[in-house]
Structures are given as structure tokens and as C-alpha cells.
Amino acid sequence: MYWGFFLCTDCDRVMSTKNTEMVHIKNRDNLVRGVCGDCLKNKVEYLKHRETAKKYLESLRAKLKGS
Secondary structure, eight states, X not given: OOOSEEEETTTOOEEXXXXXXXXXXXXXXXXXXXXXXXXXXXXXXXXXXXXXXXXXXXXXXXXXXXX
């Protein structure tokens, strides 16, 4: 049976599949676990920032080795 909502494993909110918080659902025992759109967007932004920072540090290290 599919209910159309799930418990976000990161922020611990009950979310609908349309990415809206469902505050009226109190029993969280048997809910499907997943990651909501907000947390997923934050993870993607973090990983992009981390990758950019990593490339920047590598270029600085290369400049220091070259001089």
C-alpha cells in the first residue's frame, strides 16, 4: 500500500511526495523512509561547494609547488 508521504531521514519531517510538510501525521512508526527535496537540494549544494573548494585548493597547491 502506498500512502503518498514519507519520513525524511535527515530532517525528521513527514513529507508528501509533492515536497510539502504534513504536520498532522503523528504516528511515524511504519512510514517509508526517504530524503525530502529540501535536504536533497542542500546536499547537492554542499557537494558542489565542496568540489569547487577542492579544485581551488589543488590549484593553490600546484602554484606553490611550481614556485
